[in-house]
Structure formats: structure tokens, C-alpha cells
Amino acid sequence: MSVVTVTDLTKKFGRFTALDGVNLEVNEGEIFGFIGPNGAGKSTTIRVLLGILKATKGEAKIFGKDAWSDAVDIHKRIAYVPGDVNLWPNLTGGEVIDLFVKLRGGNHSSRREELIKRFNLDPSKKCRTYSKGNRQKVALIVAFSSDADLYILDEPTSGLDPLMEQVFQQCVMEAKQAGKSVLLSSHILSEVERLCDRVGIIRQGKIIETGSLSGLRHLTRTNLLVETKEPITAIHELKGVHEIENKDGALSFQVDTEELDAVIKHISQFGIVKLESAPPTLEDLFMRHYEGKEETEIGAGGSS
Structure with missing residues (x-):
């Protein structure tokens, strides 16, 4: 069963086409890797799915509901982690986590404590003192504390050290084992390769390849x-x-x-x-798609 369905999705900013007929599908209990260079359209696709941007053409559905008009209902069942987390500087990490958990109407205090320990976060410190990695930890703890059906993760390990990346990967696998779905946008190809059941490669706003890793390796x-x-x-x-x-x-x-x-x-x-x-690795696959195309990437602009 499809949890996310994107059909012929187009998004224009003035004359610039950020997304050009994107099609992708994330199934129930699946980890779907979404990869591509900066400016390819990954974050724009995610913003449309989150109901932040309205599509110019095509449709984006989550749980069978329209991502734009049914955004409020959809958000009750999803957890989102951006690549650059901004927090309230005068609140402590623990206060931010509690606030988000309460906003979701949950009370997963044991899960919260377990994740704080696993991610080695000091929740008593003010957010203004946190490094980028610690801000990411707060967002990840909030996301995995919630009982979401779909996790939308946009470069979620940005700023994390390798040990914490391993903890993140364990959390993703636990979500999958619990029957949850994950859309993972990442440029860390080893991470995608380790976690994902299928991948979609986007370049200049177009999906150029989708499939299982074993299926795509014929290109490597x-x-x-x-x-x-x-x-x-x-x-x-x-x-x-x-x-x-x-x-x-x-x-x-x-x-x-x-x-x-x-x-x-x-x-x-x-x-x-x-x-x-x-x-062959996913990196080989990735490099072959972009070989000799550097010039076209320069000045492509747009949102990643």
C-alpha cells in the first residue's frame, strides 16, 4: 500500500522550474532514499509534501489525502526533521522536546528519556549553546519520540558525528520494523545504501532513476x-x-x-x-549519472 504518491509534480518559481513532472511512491513499511545534488529539487519536493509549498501542477498525496488541502490532518501522523534545525535560544533542549511532544498530544516520557540517553544529549542546556549537531539531536529525539506513521527526513544527520549517525540508523531501522514508512533525503550515500529498500535519483527537477539497490546496480x-x-x-x-x-x-x-x-x-x-x-556502491551509481554534467549543474540555482 502506498503511503506517499507523487504524480507529475511540477513546481515553478517565476520562470524557473524547480520540479519538472516528478513521480515517486513510498510504500508502507518502506525506507525510500531520495538522492541528488544540491539544487536538484529534493527539498522542494519535501516542502510540497509538507504542505508548505503549493504545487504548480500535478498532485502529492500522503495517506491518500492531498498534501496541500489536507495538511493539518496529515501532520498528525507524520514526523519531519529538516537538515538545519532552528530552536528557541532561551529554552533548554529538554523544554523544546517536551513542548513538541505535548503539541502532538503524546506522553512518551520513557521513550523520550531513552532517546536522550542514546543520542547523548544534555537536555538541561539552553538551545543557544548547542552546536549544529546537538540541534539535530533535539529534532531527531522529538521525531522518534512520536508515534508517527511516516518519517520525512531531509538531510537529518547533518552535523552528527559517526557514532550518532549509527544511533540514527538504528532508530530508522526500528521504525521500519514497527511497520512505519520513511522518506530519507540524503547526500551521504553510504547511509542511503545501508538503510534504504529503494532509491529515487533526482537531477534538475526530474527523477532520472528509481528502483531497488540491486535493480539499479546494473548501471554501475x-x-x-x-x-x-x-x-x-x-x-x-x-x-x-x-x-x-x-x-x-x-x-x-x-x-x-x-x-x-x-x-x-x-x-x-x-x-x-x-x-x-x-x-559497486550507490556512490558509483550516483557518479555515473552526473559524470560530465558538472557544467549544467553550475548556475542551475533553485532550492535543493
Whole structure:
């Protein structure tokens, strides 16, 4: 069952088109990764879903309700964490957490205490003394204290140290195990790869690829480092081989995954002494989509 459905979503700011016919779907109990460079349209899509911006064309629905006209009802069942959290400077972290928990009408004091401990937050300090990472912790504690059905997380680990990122990832997995849905916008590709069931890649306001990680890996290259008894010949003539380099007597190169079998057969005839293979990552997938497109990104402007 779909929790989020975005259909042909277009958002224009004057002459600039921030979103150009975006389609995406987040299913119940699914963690959906939403990735793309700054200015691609991630945050604009999220603002439309939150009912902050009205779509120019198309529709955005959460729990089958319109994101703009039914925003009040929808917000009772969602938790949102932005990438840059602003808090009331004269309140303590604990007071802010209590305020938001009460606004939601919940009383999850044991969950609140558990999360404060896990995220290693001092709730007695005034918010004006908090670092960016500590402000993120407050927002994450508020979000995961609530019994939301959908978590919308926009660069949520911005400013967190690696240890706290691990705590965040555990919280996301716990939400999934409880049958909740998560829309995670992130540029930390290892995080997306570790957590997400499916990903959508957005570039210049258009979704250019959507699918499961295993399904998208056919677009990636495997990194190989090979040492052979005899020098490998004609490697550059093989289909799907890229970035060939000599490294201390070994040959380093990338292979399109679908050509791997043919390439291994070719190099095996030269007597393999050592073979190291690094599996393709989401980062490889991401880089291939944006290779040689840097110029078009510059000056694209707009909201991320």
C-alpha cells in the first residue's frame, strides 16, 4: 500500500522550474532514499509534501489525502526533521522536546528519556549553546519520540558525528520494523545504501532513476585490481572496461557489471596471481549519472 504518491509534480518559481513532472511512491513499511545534488529539487519536493509549498501542477498525496488541502490532518501522523534545525535560544533542549511532544498530544516520557540517553544529549542546556549537531539531536529525539506513521527526513544527520549517525540508523531501522514508512533525503550515500529498500535519483527537477539497490546496480561498474603472470594484452579493446591504470605491476580498472564475465575470462588466460574486486556502491551509481554534467549543474540555482 502506498503511503506517499507523487504524480507529475511540477513546481515553478517565476520562470524557473524547480520540479519538472516528478513521480515517486513510498510504500508502507518502506525506507525510500531520495538522492541528488544540491539544487536538484529534493527539498522542494519535501516542502510540497509538507504542505508548505503549493504545487504548480500535478498532485502529492500522503495517506491518500492531498498534501496541500489536507495538511493539518496529515501532520498528525507524520514526523519531519529538516537538515538545519532552528530552536528557541532561551529554552533548554529538554523544554523544546517536551513542548513538541505535548503539541502532538503524546506522553512518551520513557521513550523520550531513552532517546536522550542514546543520542547523548544534555537536555538541561539552553538551545543557544548547542552546536549544529546537538540541534539535530533535539529534532531527531522529538521525531522518534512520536508515534508517527511516516518519517520525512531531509538531510537529518547533518552535523552528527559517526557514532550518532549509527544511533540514527538504528532508530530508522526500528521504525521500519514497527511497520512505519520513511522518506530519507540524503547526500551521504553510504547511509542511503545501508538503510534504504529503494532509491529515487533526482537531477534538475526530474527523477532520472528509481528502483531497488540491486535493480539499479546494473548501471554501475565493479572495481578490479589484477596481478598476472604475463602482461594482459588488449584489455582496452574489451567492451565495458574503463579507467585503466598501472599500479605497481598490477592493473587497476573498472568494468560494467554486465560485462564482468567476459572480462574475467579474458584476463584468466594470462595467469591470475592476485584479483581484488570491490563491489559497486550507490556512490558509483550516483557518479555515473552526473559524470560530465558538472557544467549544467553550475548556475542551475533553485532550492535543493
